[in-house]
Amino acid sequence: MKITKAVIPAAGLGTRVLPATKSMPKEMFPIVDKPAIQYIVEEAVKAGITDILIITNRGKGVIEDHFDRSPELETALDKPEKQDILEAVKGISSLANITFIRQIETKGLGHAILRAKNFVGDEPFAVMFGDDVIIGESPAIGELIDAYGEFGKGVVGVKLVPESEIHKYGSLKVENLHDNVFKCTDMVEKPQTPEEVLSCYSILGRCVLPPEIFGILENTKPGKGGEIQLTDAMKEIAVTEGMTAVEYTGTRYDMGNKLGILQASVEVGVNHPEIGEGLKEYLKEFVKTL
Numbered sequence: 122m123k124i125t126k127a128v129i130p131a132a133g134l135g136t137r138v139l140p141a142t143k144s145m146p147k148e149m150f151p152i153v154d155k156p157a158i159q160y161i162v163e164e165a166v167k168a169g170i171t172d173i174l175i176i177t178n179r180g181k182g183v184i185e186d187h188f189d190r191s192p193e194l195e196t197a198l199d200k201p202e203k204q205d206i207l208e209a210v211k212g213i214s215s216l217a218n219i220t221f222i223r224q225i226e227t228k229g230l231g232h233a234i235l236r237a238k239n240f241v242g243d244e245p246f247a248v249m250f251g252d253d254v255i256i257g258e259s260p261a262i263g264e265l266i267d268a269y270g271e272f273g274k275g276v277v278g279v280k281l282v283p284e285s286e287i288h289k290y291g292s293l294k295v296e297n298l299h300d301n302v303f304k305c306t307d308m309v310e311k312p313q314t315p316e317e318v319l320s321c322y323s324i325l326g327r328c329v330l331p332p333e334i335f336g337i338l339e340n341t342k343p344g345k346g347g348e349i350q351l352t353d354a355m356k357e358i359a360v361t362e363g364m365t366a367v368e369y370t371g372t373r374y375d376m377g378n379k380l381g382i383l384q385a386s387v388e389v390g391v392n393h394p395e396i397g398e399g400l401k402e403y404l405k406e407f408v409k410t411l
Contacts, residue, residue: 124245124266124329127170129161130233131251132178132224137377146181147377148251152385153393157376158184160254162216168263170247172218174240176233178225185221190214229348231338238335245269245331248351253326254385257371262327268302268365269329275355275364277305278327280373288313290323291352294359295366303366305359310344310352322366324352325373334358 135142141150148158158175165173177184191210198207220240224233234248247262255261265276282290294307303322312318328351337354344350358364372388375381390400 123169124247124269125169125171126241126244127165127173127247127249127262128234128237128241129158129165129173129175129249129251130224130230131158131181131184132176132227132233133252133377134227135377138379138382144180146177146184148181149183149187150376150382152254152374152389153396156187157254157385158251159187159213160256161249161251162188162219164255164260164262165247165249166216168247168260168266170217170262172240173220174237175219175221175251176224176236177221178223178227188214188216188219227348229343229346229350231341231349231351231354234330234351235335235338235349241332241335243332245275245329248328248330250326252375252377254374254376255326255369255371256374256385256389257369259370261369261371261373262329264369265327265329265367268367271302272365274362275331275334275358276329277324277355277364277366278369279303279322279366280325280368281321282323282325284318284321287318287321287323290325292317292319293322293324293366294319295322298365301368301370303368305364305366308352308356308359310350322368324355327369328355330355331358 131148135147138147149156162173175184195207195211198210222236224236249262261278265278268276288311291308291310292312293305295303295305297303307319309317309319334354337357341349341354344353374385391397
């Protein structure tokens with residue numbers, strides 16, 4: 122079954138990068154010349170997604186504005202020497218069919234995904250976390266969609282996390298199937314003891330979920346932090362039906378983390394056709410001073 126819908130939860134408060142997020146959503150932090158969430162939307166489109174729901178909350182109207190038309194700006198750019206940037210600006214609003222809904226109360230990622238029930242309907246869908254920009258030759262969510270087509274089960278995008286850091290993430294019980302694809306049969310959110318750690322593979326940024334997840338979420342009680350955890354609902358699927366885990370090939374940047382934001386700007390910047398060479402020369406000279 123072709124997957125054409127994606128949900129992007131973008132309702133978090135961005136507390137790890139305050140005070141910047143007091144007035145600017147972390148999803149709008151620029152990576153060179155595009156906000157983080159545009160990279161996520163473009164990744165979805167490259168994977169064949171046509172309909173996207175972005176879940177926001179109060180104070181994030183600027184995200185909606187970014188994907189809307191801007192007649193005044195377009196008029197100002199309508200000059201022979203600015204046609205390239207004009208087309209880039211106009212193209213943002215036609216990337217996909219993008220709709221928005223608010224998570225009125227921030228009760229966790231599982232609660233946010235529940236807000237997408239009517240949008241999704243009775244079909245599998247992609248989930249792309251608004252914190253996570255993934256840059257690679259192929260769209261990461263496309264690799265997960267391919268795995269869904271191969272095995273017909275829910276899919277989680279994973280990466281290895283340092284053992285010393287696994288308590289900040291989820292931990293998965295996995296068994297290799299082939300190449301970078303695994304069978305996932307259990308998971309635990311933020312294990313606090315060595316005994317709870319199932320492996321150092323953790324879900325980072327991407328999932329493909331069956332519509333059955335909504336019924337499970339509706340009956341999921343608050344977990345870690347008093348929030349409805351998506352991991353708890355996915356655990357039920359993993360234990361009963363099994364899921365697929367794909368170690369996607371792209372590089373993930375955590376846009377809710379100060380270092381991640383800087384890494385994204387530098388690593389994307391050195392490959393940027395306009396500023397790449399200049400940035401490389403700057404960095405070569407700068408590192409000599411360290």
